[in-house]
Amino acid sequence: MLGIILIVAIIEVDFATFPRHVVNIAGETAWLSMLIGAALVIITLVILIKLASLFPRDNFFTYCSKVWGKPIGTLINIGYLVFWFLFVSILLQDTANMNQGIFLPTTPSMIPLILILIAVIYLVAYGITNVIRLYQLLLPFIVLPLILVVVLMIRSIDLTNYLPFLSNGILPVFKGALVFLGAFQGLEIILFVAPFVTNINKAYLPAILSILFLMSLLLGIGSGSIGIMGVENIRETVLPSITMLSLIELPGFPVERFGLLLTLPVILGIFSSLAVYIYLISFALIDFFKIERRKTVISIVAVLSLIIIYFIPDLTWTMKLREILIHLTLLFILVIPLLTLISAKIRGQGELK
């Protein structure tokens, strides 16, 4: 179950843009950054499960205050809420930009967002169990097109696009690896859904296998984009993965526009990521303020996220905020959980002490 949640929650708009973020730093050797980044994702995953397994019956908000004390704990919890709000708003803004740019250029950008959010509110109101059930249904529709994309790419790769190797030394490669790690929000969900997992101690292997599978796909798409487009083009392109697919050609094959293969994973990825984050924000607020009207809180959270995007002036700002979000992600998926784990271990807190 945890594996499914992670795959579906992590995939969103960013898998169409992450090659640009990594290439901007590591250049032609970005594939190595992605490889190291994938290893960092696994290490982060292990840290998160380790922390969750110390407090298997609580979510992070509950035990954060126990570990850090009330003032710092509250501050960290508010930090997570702000981070998620920011993420949801940027995701909505990215969706609006994508709709305007590719799918529905003349439709007012708010209409598709409102429709998506109505469905999200409806889903989230019935709780995490229903969200997970839906994820199980969505998984093949997200993953199968991505597998097909990777297979299609292989034929068009030009190996000279990976040269020169390490032209700027190893440091940009490691920086690129951190950017790769930060490009995928969603790992921190483990800390909040752990109480719903039957035995979190047994979740290591399935979670690692799921993430390994997802990382293989992303590595395929990321390094394949470099091999097909070359770094000079990726740096110039807003959505490199989609552009890369419009270059793939199979003469005589009835399908011409392979870029459309990413439409379904992108839309479903956006929907599932929104669902899980709106769930997390809403239920954190419900728990914190002991509110009974769940649907009202969920609706307010959705509307607030939508309102925030009015404060993002243009595409340039969305791109800047995405980059800020990458750095914030490192803080919230790795730094804070790691420090919490160390602190809990030193103080001998948690059920397994």
Place this chain on the structure above:
Amino acid sequence: MKKIIPGLLLFIILPFFLTSCWDIRDINNRAFVAAIGLDLPEDPTQKYQVTFQFWDPIKILRKNETNTITEKVEAQSINQAVELMQARLSKTITFTHLQLLLVGEDLARTKNFQDLANFFLKNSEIALKLRLNFIQGKTAYETLKSQPKLGKNITDKLIDMSQLEKKFSLPRTSAFYYFLSDLRKTEGTALGSRIVLPGEFLIRNGGAVFGDWKLKGFLSAEEAQAANWLVEDTQAIVVGSTPEGTYTYHSKISRLNMEITEMPNGLPKFTVNLKLIGSIVEEEGKHLDLSQSENIEKMEILFSQVIAEQVKNAIHKSQKEFGIDYLGFGKVLKEKRPKIYENIDWQKQFPHIPIEVSVKAQVKRFGLIK
């Protein structure tokens, strides 16, 4: 009942949202662009003459009839040209099936290619695998108006040619995005595809040489074949002569390697190692017994010399006549020895870089008679 009513309401409302909202466009109400031609305008106050070739849906199923309509407009930008053209049509112009971009010589010589490409890169309707050709001596409009020798329209013909001729040595084949990619990697140097229109029918061979983002000249079919030994995974027909006879060799590249050594002055020295395999496909004059290994060796030496001469001519043309590195030596230097590349002004040094050529042609087969 409490759940049925909202469910029913949702079911009734949902179909209204399944019509792509504001973006609904019936296929019958679209004008699909098959090709775009760009030329210098006749009106000096404008910047582009843009030729649109549209599919004519009514004629697509009719035999022996051209199934495209070709129209041109002049404007300050390509987007403005689209708007002007839209004013002449009852259907919405759609680029989802755009396959071909032709650029006239005069425009390519005066305009930075990045500016020409910008419209195509920004437009999400356009699939970037579109073909690109530069027209020597004529305009893109004249080319799109010309008659295809086989087939019903010129766009189809050119697309078919560029797909079938991928391994054919006389033209340079470089699709739009890969041409632009070469330009970006080399700060504006690349070898593109050429079209000539000597009479009623077009010929696609040779190459278009770009330096500093603009067209600098053309390569003939023979020159393109020589250049293709270095830039394409090519198959070529090579003719070699001895006092005894003339022999034809069908060859393909088995391995191309460029060795780089750094000279004491910090400049690189290239050694091109080209290995070919192929067959003797025609003999004239003295017919050799090709089952004898000494005759095969003789042929291998002959074709190695002929091809080495072609490669040297291609390098000479690039270094001494154009002074532009369209054969991609700089790209290889950047990939293999980036430090050397960064320390020199490659564009300036390229004409003086020593390049040695070593060719080894192998004869693997000789057809059905020896």
